[in-house]
Amino acid sequence: MSIPVYFGRYAVRRRIGAGAFATVWLAFDEHLDSPVAVKVLAENWSEDGHVRRRFLDEGRLLRKVESPHVVTVYDAGELDDGRPYLVMTYADQGTLADRLEVAGLTTDQALHVTDQVGAGLQALHERAILHRDVKPANVLFRTVDGRVRAMVADLGLGKALDVSSRLTMIAGTPSYVAPEQARGESLDARADQYSLAALAYLLLGGRPAYEHTTLGAASAPGPLAPLSTPDRPFPPEVEAVVARGLAVDREDRWPTVAEFVEALAHALGADAGAVPDPWLPADPELTQPGARPSLLRAEGTSLPPPAAPRRRRRVLLGAAVGLVALAGGALAGYAASPSSVEWAEVTDDSGSLGVSVPAPWRRATATDGWRPPETDRDFPALSVGTTAQWAAADGHGVFVGLLPGSDLPEQVPQHPECGDPREPVTNSSAHGEAVTVVYPDCPGGITVERVVQVTDHQLLWVQVRSADAATANRVLDGVQTYGFR
Incomplete structure (x- = not known):
């Protein structure tokens, strides 16, 4: 079956990526003359009521938040086969996971990413929403006024705090999930703070705090290795801030994400809100989503936009490549x-x-x-x-x-x-x-x-x-x- 040329009014350009529950496409909003990302529920989950509700819940949760550091949902719709889709911010500079496959970040860059991700999480928490799956793949980069901005994305596991206090599904990424979340206990904002501290440890130290392969291992983490290494030494104040954020007992952590980021910046002798120079450069090749598509919809049988060849080591983005042919x-x-x-x-x-x-x-x-x-x-x-x-x-x-x-x-x-x-x-x-x-x-x-x-x-x-x-x-x-x- 051919892939639709359009999702509603959105002209499909190419596939950006795919996960267990959904596929994300780069599309073009012909009414507003702008590129967008369209997230479509996977066909094999279309009849699963629980997964469908979780997919739609992500859109509802994101619509409650207005922050430059949280992906925005602009619209929602349904395909002819009944699958729902969400129209979202197009992140033209890929994910943090993509960036880290190319090179690590400087200390200033690491603090800036932590600050921006923290601002996104704080905006969620202020509207009583937990993210519950903070990790490099869920941090997106977007070009705004020539600068690269970090945004929190993918609230597929997100929940309202009042719901999380009564019923919590055991899920998350083992190396970043808080111990209480791995144990299936009721959660509060300190679970996301733990995940942000794990992310900060990775960005500063160049290696993960833990390399858990199961949620069982994450439920009872062992001693935390020192953040500092001979190649990247940090003062004791920085070690203490990150270690407190990664405390097994949430009562020992920072009260809020904002306080964790502020303490980390102070320990590093920096301003959390300052933009380091140089900051992450925008790749000019990635800021071009393509020209405005034709207003005429294709007729007859056509070849669908291609998926990207898999890469052992992505150069910068695992985004889809197009197809070209010559005679x-x-x-x-x-x-x-x-x-x-x-x-x-x-x-x-x-x-x-x-x-x-x-x-x-x-x-x-x-x-x-x-x-x-x-x-x-x-x-x-x-x-x-x-x-x-x-x-x-x-x-x-x-x-x-x-x-x-x-x-x-x-x-x-x-x-x-x-x-x-x-x-x-x-x-x-x-x-x-x-x-x-x-x-x-x-x-x-x-x-x-x-x-x-x-x-x-x-x-x-x-x-x-x-x-x-x-x-x-x-x-x-x-x-x-x-x-x-």
Whole structure:
């Protein structure tokens, strides 16, 4: 089944990520001319009343809070199949977990993130809401007036305090969850404070306070290792503030999140509200969600937006890459000589696919496959580009992936930012019957989509974005499949 082109009035661009209960898509609000994130309940949970209520509760809880450090819910709706969705703030700079996979933070940066996350939690607590799942993956970054701002997200486990005092579901992430939460006891705001202190320990020390693998282990944590290391020493005052925030007995913790953050800043000899210099830089490649989509909804069968190839180590964001495809013959009429740069061969981990690319493109490479939308298994794929977001901004790169399909699609992905495409070309290639669409006037060069029928039940999808047609031609000529003949 094809993925909808629209969720209500929101034009779908690409998948941002997926979890156990929901998938998040980057979409475009055509009425307000703005990118948004749309969180859709997973199809396999649509008939579960408890999960559905929990999903909708997240939207209701977030609507109660107005804070620049809490993700905003703008709208809610329901798909034709009955699944609910929430329209939320689009975090264009990814998550704290993404940032930490690239590099750690300085002490000033760590304090600033802790301060902003604390401000978001304090705003929740002032409206009698617990988060209950504070961790790096639930801290999002968004560009506001050229600066990166941290926001608290994902209240899938959040509860109103009066409800939490009577009934608490045992859940949370073991390395960050408070002991009383892991034991299933009634909770108050000090549970979130414990999780924030665990986050601060990670950001300051460069390692987690605990590495629990189960909630049972989190319910009775052992002695806390010193925060300081020879590489990152801290004065005793800082050790004491963080240790108090991580006290096993909540009566020994700071009374509020705000007091914990203020004490930490004082111990570090800093102002919690001050912005360190340099602060986390905004990646210009990530601030471009794409041009405004066409107001004309696609008709007929179309290929859905792709999911991202999985990465062993994300470069900055695990966001979705687009798909581009080229046909050598379709571009021959306006190709110049390829530039005399070094070229490199890239092969996917399964040995099924290969491609030749300019060596400078290999700044962001993923070769361990992808899971096409609406499928339940992985397929061979690779992505190579000048940045992890090469297909969403003005970068250059190539995506090659297999996906199930018994017929060529009537429509390939659209690129309204590129203007009008050339007429589709259907022909035979070395790989099989193919359809190719060329977009010659894209930001930064050209984009070409190509889909090839490589077997009776399998398609090869290729996307190339390059500065010139000559490079695109050579990349297409370098696409290889192995084991299909």
